[in-house]
Amino acid sequence: MSNSLAAAVLTTADLGEAIRAVHTLLAIADTERIEVDFDAVIGSPDVLARVCDVLPGLEWWASADPEGGSSKAGDDPAGCLPIQVMDWCRPVDPVDRAEPFIAALGPEPAAVRWDLDGWPEVPEAGLEPISQKFAYLTLTVNSRDLYQNEPSQDHTVHVHCRDRNGDQTARVHWLAARVGGRFTGRVEQSTL
Structure with missing residues (x-):
């Protein structure tokens, strides 16, 4: 497994604003062969039912004890709440399941990650393309945070990018400016 650095570029209590920022960034990125990953902690039977309809x-x-129940064991997830759910590598339109998944969550914490084909070259900012x-x-x-350890009533957009020298600062600032955000220096390591 490898790791990536995720830089927070926008935190907002307005979910619509966060989703618009994602749309803006997806329009900038190369998304020809995009995949989408979903990760959430679910504690409510109603939310579980809605999420299972979408995914x-x-x-x-089981969140408290992975040995206490799982899909691999064929257990009933409703009897094991709270649970951690995961659905990775869906080759889909970038938003066809993401927005319904987000709508199904209600107040539950989650992360949606888009695995992009790359970030483009931005000559006027001196940025080379990123693979x-x-x-x-x-x-x-x-x-x-990326792993639902810091529940909050707001939502954060994170960009992952690194050039050949391991630097990501210039691109992060450039991407943050595209969505009306700013890079505050908050970076998290993400397992890919």
């Missing part, structure tokens, strides 16, 4: 067949395990290996976009909903 049938997702993997899950798929270093190009991701994550929206955390009802959580400030």
